[in-house]
Amino acid sequence: MSEERIPVQLYFRVFGILILLTLVTVVVAFIDLGPLNTVVALAIAVTKACFVILYFMHVRYSERLIPVFVSAGAFWLLILLVLTFGDYATRESELSRDLPLTAVQVEAGTLLE
Template sequence: MNEQNEGAPHIIGPRVYVVILFALLAGTALTVAASFVDLGAWHLTPTLTISWNPVVALAIATSKAVLVVLYFMHVRYSSKLTWLAIVAGIFMFLTLILMTLSDYVSRAWGNW
């Protein structure tokens, strides 16, 4: 039951790290560049509009975070338990945010 990945420790070498470093720097440049361009908005319904800029910014940030987690933090080669911990973290994070927002979004007093 003890998930032991010590038997064959997967050591990621510097080459991977350098690639990831440049990917992250490129991502940073991209996200800054994207913020200076108006990417428009998606008028879903008359009351709900999704503008693309924050979506793109968050998407880039998330892919950067995923790279860091997978390679710098070695999660790609980690045990299932580590994955479970991460998934639990993301899940609770989203629970707090989304369930709180469920209140704010559906309040009928006009701030949204």
């Protein structure tokens, strides 16, 4: 592990960036971007997570092997998410397969008038 001292100013700068990105997230939440709202919010969240991992978890200044394992963990998480959402997107609900639409609405308690 490297013994170089990381300036405290850097932590305050990163903290300021995280606060700024949080404010951007709040502002973007009030803007109607349609289906892109979720994509933009997730992109900002991933950016914030990268700042936390790189600076507050000291991955940026650690030995070369640590970033390799962090990247491998992130890649594995990506694989699991892709497989999970792929499975979820291709499943068919039992209610939508067996019952007509009006019967599903009646069963859920919402009658068509």
